[in-house]
Structures are given as structure tokens and as C-alpha cells.
Amino acid sequence: MARLAGVSTATVSRTLSRPEKVGAATRARVMQAVAATGYRLNAAARDLRQRRARAITLLAPNLANTYFSRIVAAVQEVAGAAGLRVQLLDSQVESDRLGPVGSDGRTDGILLLDGGLDPEIVRGWTVPVVMVCEWMDALGLPCVGTDNVAAMGLAVDHLADLGHRRIAWIGGPPGNVLSAARAEGFTAAMTRRGLPLRDRDRLTGDFTMASGACAAHLWAATPERATAIACASDESALGFISECDRMGLACPRDVSVAGFDDIDFSERFIPPLTTVHQPRAALGRRAAEQLIAALESGEPPPAGRQILPSRLVVRGSTRAV
Amino acid sequence: MARLAGVSTATVSRTLSRPEKVGAATRARVMQAVAATGYRLNAAARDLRQRRARAITLLAPNLANTYFSRIVAAVQEVAGAAGLRVQLLDSQVESDRLGPVGSDGRTDGILLLDGGLDPEIVRGWTVPVVMVCEWMDALGLPCVGTDNVAAMGLAVDHLADLGHRRIAWIGGPPGNVLSAARAEGFTAAMTRRGLPLRDRDRLTGDFTMASGACAAHLWAATPERATAIACASDESALGFISECDRMGLACPRDVSVAGFDDIDFSERFIPPLTTVHQPRAALGRRAAEQLIAALESGEPPPAGRQILPSRLVVRGSTRAV
DNA sequence: ATGAAAGCGCTAACAA
DNA sequence: TTGTTAGCGCTTTCAT
Numbered sequence: 001m002a003r004l005a006g007v008s009t010a011t012v013s014r015t016l017s018r019p020e021k022v023g024a025a026t027r028a029r030v031m032q033a034v035a036a037t038g039y040r041l042n043a044a045a046r047d048l049r050q051r052r053a054r055a056i057t058l059l060a061p062n063l064a065n066t067y068f069s070r071i072v073a074a075v076q077e078v079a080g081a082a083g084l085r086v087q088l089l090d091s092q093v094e095s096d097r098l099g100p101v102g103s104d105g106r107t108d109g110i111l112l113l114d115g116g117l118d119p120e121i122v123r124g125w126t127v128p129v130v131m132v133c134e135w136m137d138a139l140g141l142p143c144v145g146t147d148n149v150a151a152m153g154l155a156v157d158h159l160a161d162l163g164h165r166r167i168a169w170i171g172g173p174p175g176n177v178l179s180a181a182r183a184e185g186f187t188a189a190m191t192r193r194g195l196p197l198r199d200r201d202r203l204t205g206d207f208t209m210a211s212g213a214c215a216a217h218l219w220a221a222t223p224e225r226a227t228a229i230a231c232a233s234d235e236s237a238l239g240f241i242s243e244c245d246r247m248g249l250a251c252p253r254d255v256s257v258a259g260f261d262d263i264d265f266s267e268r269f270i271p272p273l274t275t276v277h278q279p280r281a282a283l284g285r286r287a288a289e290q291l292i293a294a295l296e297s298g299e300p301p302p303a304g305r306q307i308l309p310s311r312l313v314v315r316g317s318t319r320a321v
Numbered sequence: 322m323a324r325l326a327g328v329s330t331a332t333v334s335r336t337l338s339r340p341e342k343v344g345a346a347t348r349a350r351v352m353q354a355v356a357a358t359g360y361r362l363n364a365a366a367r368d369l370r371q372r373r374a375r376a377i378t379l380l381a382p383n384l385a386n387t388y389f390s391r392i393v394a395a396v397q398e399v400a401g402a403a404g405l406r407v408q409l410l411d412s413q414v415e416s417d418r419l420g421p422v423g424s425d426g427r428t429d430g431i432l433l434l435d436g437g438l439d440p441e442i443v444r445g446w447t448v449p450v451v452m453v454c455e456w457m458d459a460l461g462l463p464c465v466g467t468d469n470v471a472a473m474g475l476a477v478d479h480l481a482d483l484g485h486r487r488i489a490w491i492g493g494p495p496g497n498v499l500s501a502a503r504a505e506g507f508t509a510a511m512t513r514r515g516l517p518l519r520d521r522d523r524l525t526g527d528f529t530m531a532s533g534a535c536a537a538h539l540w541a542a543t544p545e546r547a548t549a550i551a552c553a554s555d556e557s558a559l560g561f562i563s564e565c566d567r568m569g570l571a572c573p574r575d576v577s578v579a580g581f582d583d584i585d586f587s588e589r590f591i592p593p594l595t596t597v598h599q600p601r602a603a604l605g606r607r608a609a610e611q612l613i614a615a616l617e618s619g620e621p622p623p624a625g626r627q628i629l630p631s632r633l634v635v636r637g638s639t640r641a642v
Numbered sequence: 643a644t645g646a647a648a649g650c651g652c653t654a655a656c657a658a
Numbered sequence: 659t660t661g662t663t664a665g666c667g668c669t670t671t672c673a674t
Contacts, residue, residue, distance in 0.1 A: 041425065043427045047365060047427075048365050048366055048369050055427075062394075063390065064390050064395075066387045068390075069385050069389075069393075073383070073384040073411070080410065085410070085427065086408065086410075087376070088393065089406070089407075097401065100364070104361060104362065104364040105361075105364055105365035106376075209589050239589055241591070264530070265530075265586050268534075268559055
């Protein structure tokens with residue numbers, strides 16, 4: 001191919017990567033030969049030579065989740081525009097598959113959406129890491145997220161403003177940093193508003209609709225049951241309301257419910273869900289930009305939490321008691 | 322590192338890839354040196370040498386969509402188990418970014434979830450391609466999907482069995498192969514059941530909740546309006562029902578609605594949505610297996626459509642007229 | 643069982 | 659402006 005154009009491989013390389021660095025006549029000849037042979041540059045070889053992968057890895061638990069997919073889409077958009085490929089990996093796989101990821105030369109950086117990983121594994125990675133939404137206390141990694149404690153407080157305040165005094169809690173999976181922060185926000189706000197924290201009103205969940213549905217039964221069986229529910233996720237809120245409906249209890253008639261996340265379906269649920277909006281696309285975008293900037297500058301991404309604003313969205317699932 | 326163990330790089334390579342091919346003493350020495358230096362095999366270099374990418378690319382429109390994300394997760398699972406990385410790409414990006422994808426040495430195969438791509442681009446790819454859900458008539462590509470025509474018929478039959486005679490249709494985006502097949506299924510079933518196909522009952526949509534909501538207004542304004550709606554997607558069905566609710570019309574009291582896809586939220590919607598189940602995880606899994614088998618055998622994946630079964634799931638959104 | 647040598651396909655210095 | 663040379667870090671014959 002290089003010989004067909006009568007030039008060296010170096011010239012072909014130059015023509016393709018920086019055409020202005022090459023004579024017009026030569027360029028024409030090379031381009032012609034390229035067209036004639038159907039030559040395709042082997043990006044893998046170029047990447048090896050330049051010692052970069054031109055790819056970033058997105059590591060998340062539960063890729064099927066609608067919460068993550070919006071983030072993934074935003075990341076892909078930003079990375080794609082920067083010429084980087086996005087590789088997807090489920091963070092729940094065996095940890096011996098996770099170790100090599102950050103140091104096998106096939107990725108330039110990692111976007112970590114799972115705060116539950118073994119810190120030792122993360123520490124072993126040699127590429128820059130930016131966390132999204134979740135974080136790890138053990139490591140001082142840069143993180144793009146929201147203020148979950150304050151945000152959860154918004155929801156509780158809203159319920160309290162509506163006159164609710166007995167407010168129950170459907171939490172997230174134990175051990176998860178978001179669960180902990182949101183639970184803390186719930187407790188703090190309840191205390192601040194002088195509302196009772198009854199043990200029987202603390203229901204555990206795992207962010208899923210199934211867990212919300214399960215909680216509905218527990219709630220319904222509670223003596224002097226709560227008049228409002230604050231949930232650690234929209235999915236559990238939706239599951240809760242749905243199960244209530246099946247039990248003949250209606251939201252907001254019999255119980256007010258507030259969610260957390262503002263996933264796409266919440267707005268269209270019946271009733272539409274009052275919830276705390278998480279700017280998922282912005283989170284993904286910002287994290288990706290952060291990581292890419294670090295790759296381009298060669299400096300590590302700015303450590304510390306970067307907080308994006310979240311806000312309460314009041315809809316039909318909550319009403320005055 | 323090789324010199325630290327007092328062996329050649331070839332031996333290190335052997336020790337790491339096929340330990341049994343190397344003497345026990347040497348192996349021990351190498352492993353020790355590996356541990357001491359924190360040596361990491363550079364997968365990119367290995368892949369170049371072996372002329373493979375150890376990765377497959379998933380090309381889909383609208384990565385944020387919950388319909389796709391389940392497929393993505395299944396693909397990742399299968400590919401991960403086979404030691405392949407999954408790269409994500411939005412098929413809606415400029416086509417000049419799509420061309421190189423299938424022939425730049427950075428991917429071994431492509432899973433294509435978008436039937437709307439320019440066939441010329443696809444034809445230019447040099448790696449094997451398997452289509453998922455959608456297909457392209459112009460190319461004889463292997464495809465894993467469901468029988469959309471028959472499946473849509475299931476939904477119409479169900480509505481007809483319930484006594485509905487005026488059944489409206491909310492379609493998908495024009496030009497999409499799934500839209501066409503599902504519309505065909507609707508029309509065929511209506512005809513077969515001897516039901517009237519009125520122009521005013523054919524509403525177009527684009528699979529989204531917003532389009533379903535929009536259709537609700539059109540439907541409500543129709544004289545002698547339909548008593549049932551068949552939708553080309555769950556999202557549009559949910560949007561329709563939700564908007565009806567806002568207009569003071571209830572499902573299934575005032576209108577029966579059937580969806581298509583059986584996304585996770587449909588089961589928990591109020592009312593739970595009657596719909597046609599699409600085995601999304603199985604589709605993703607099967608397609609990935611198909612592609613990977615082709616990569617391992619060196620033979621192209623079996624051409625032709627591979628049909629996975631779909632079934633009607635009757636829930637609360639439909640009832641006798 | 644191990645080592646030497648030759649690349650995979652490209653790019654980056656350095657010369658010319 | 660263009661060619662020559664030397665690798666990127668690995669695997670893989672082919673010898674030994």
C-alpha cells in the first residue's frame with residue numbers, strides 16, 4: 001500500500017494523521033492509494049505505539065438499571081465526542097476480573113459507579129479514576145455526586161410541611177454509601193422537625209420495586225401506621241404505591257409517598273411521584289469531562305467531592321394529611 | 322523484570338499464559354519476580370500481537386432506554402464470561418464515526434441493535450455482525466429477534482376476545498422495522514378478526530411515553546372513540562394511560578390498553594399493563610453467544626433470523642367491554 | 643525446557 | 659518534505 005503510492009510507511013502515517021505536514025502531490029497519491037486498496041488504519045497498533053487505549057471504562061453494579069443507563073448514555077456521548085470508546089463492566093463480577101482492568105493497557109481511565117468495591121483493588125489500578133454518585137471513604141478519590149443528606153431532607157421537610165408527623169422510611173441496601181447518606185438525611189430532618197423516629201417505621205429495602213412492595217405489607221400491618229413514606233429510591237416508592245393499590249389502599253388518599261432519583265417513569269406514574277431530582281445526565285457528563293480532562297492534561301483529576309444540585313419535585317403522590 | 326528472574330521475556334510470557342509449559346523451578350522464580358515488581362501484562366500489546374481486540378461493540382440508538390439497557394446487561398454478562406470487553410456506541414452519532422468501528426482493529430465483532438443504519442456503512446465493516454431485535458432487509462445479516470407480527474396479533478386477539486371492536490393503534494417511529502412489523506401485525510389481526518380499520522384510529526408515535534400521552538389527546542377527541550388501544554411499545558402505552566388519567570379518564574374503566582415489550586415497570590404500573598413480553602435478556606444473551614461462537618470458530622455467524630418466543634401477559638389494563 | 647529473533651502495524655525521532 | 663530506523667510490549671516459531 002505504501003509502495004503502491006511509492007512512499008514510505010511513515011509518509012502514509014503522516015498523511016493520515018497530519019495531512020498538512022505532507023506535500024500536496026504526495027498527499028494526493030497517498031489518498032488515492034488508500035482509496036484503491038481500501039486501506040484501514042489499525043487503531044490498535046497506533047494505540048500501542050502511543051501507549052494509550054483511547055478508551056475509558058465504566059464500572060457499575062447492575063447495568064440493567066434505569067438509573068444507571070441514563071448516566072451511561074451521557075458518558076458515552078462525552079467520551080465519543082472526545083474520540084474515546086466506552087467500555088462497560090459490571091462491578092459485581094468476580095474481583096479477579098476487576099483487578100487487571102485498571103492496569104492492563106486497555107483503558108485510559110475509569111468511571112466508578114460502585115462505592116462497594118474492595119479498596120485494595122481500586123488502589124491497584126494505575127489509571128485515573130473518577131467516582132460517580134457513590135464514593136469510597138477509604139480512598140480520597142475524586143467524585144461527582146449530589147448532596148444526598150440535604151436532598152433527603154428536602155423530601156422530609158416537604159412531608160412535614162404537609163402536616164405529616166408519622167413518617168416512615170424505606171431505606172436502601174445496607175452497606176451502600178447512598179443508603180447511609182440518605183438514611184442520615186432522613187433521620188436528621190426528622191429530628192430537626194421534632195418528629196418521632198419510631199423503630200417500626202424504619203423499613204429496609206434495596207432500591208428495587210420488589211423491596212418497596214414488600215415494605216408496603218409491613219407498613220400496612222403497623223399499628224398507628226405512618227401517614228407518609230420517604231423512600232431512598234423512586235423504584236422502591238413505585239413498588240410501594242403499586243402494592244398498596246393491590247391491597248386496596250390508595251396513594252395519596254391513604255398515604256403520601258416521596259421518592260428519590262426522579263427516574264423517567266416517576267413523572268408518568270399514577271399518581272405522579274413526588275421525588276428528589278438527581279441530574280443523572282449531568283452527573284455522567286461532568287464525571288466524563290473530569291476524567292477526560294485529566295487524561296488530556298496528564299494531571300490527576302481534582303480530588304474531593306464535586307456536588308451537583310438536586311431539587312425537590314412535587315407531584316401528586318404527596319398531599320396534606 | 323525478565324532479567325530479575327534471570328530468564329528471557331519469552332519464558333515470562335509462557336509462564337503467564339501456559340504455566341504448565343514451563344519448568345516448576347523457573348515458574349516459581351518468574352512468579353516471584355512478577356510479585357516483586359508488580360508486573361502487569363500489557364493486554365493491548367498481546368492483543369496486537371495476536372491480532373484480536375478481545376472486545377465486541379454494542380451499537381444501539383438511545384442507550385438511555387430501559388428497553389436496551391436490559392439487553393446490554395445480558396450481553397456484558399456473556400461477553401465478560403468469555404473474556405471479552407463490551408464497548409458501547411450510540412448508533413445515532415455521525416456516520417463517519419461509525420464507519421471505522423468495524424475495521425479499525427479495536428473490536429472483534431459487532432452487535433447491532435439499530436436497523437436504520439446506512440447499509441453501506443455496515444457493509445464496509447470487516448468483522449462479523451449480529452443484529453439484535455431489529456434487522457436490515459438490504460443485508461442478509463444474522464439476527465436474533467422475535468416474531469413481531471405474530472406477537473402483535475396476540476395483543477389484538479386478546480382485545481378482540483374481550484369484545485372490543487373499535488381498537489385504535491399507537492405505532493412506532495415511521496421507517497423503523499419494528500414499527501412496520503408491529504403495525505403489520507395489528508392490521509393483519511384486525512382484518513382476520515373482521516374488525517374495522519378506521520383511519521382516525523391509527524395514531525403514530527415513536528415508542529416514547531411522550532408520544533403516548535400525545536396520542537391520548539387525539540384519541541379522546543375522536544368521535545365514537547375506540548374502546549381499546551393496542552400500542553407498539555410499553556412506554557407509549559404507559560404514557561397514554563397516564564395522560565388519560567390526567568384528563569379524568571381511567572384505564573381500564575374507560576379504555577383498555579395493551580402494550581408491547583413488557584419492560585420492568587409495566588408490571589408495577591397502576592393498572593398493571595397487559596403487554597407482549599419480549600425476552601430481552603435472552604435476546605441479548607443469545608446474540609452475544611452467537612457472535613462469540615463465530616469469533617471462536619472463525620466461521621461467520623449463521624445467517625438468517627433466529628426467533629425467540631414472546632408471549633402475551635394479561636394484566637389489569639385490559640378488560641371486557 | 644528455554645532462549646534468540648522476528649515481528650503484530652503503527653508512530654516518532656532523527657537524518658537527509 | 660520525506661525516508662530510515664527504532665521501537666510500543668507482547669507472542670511465537672525455530673533452534674538449542
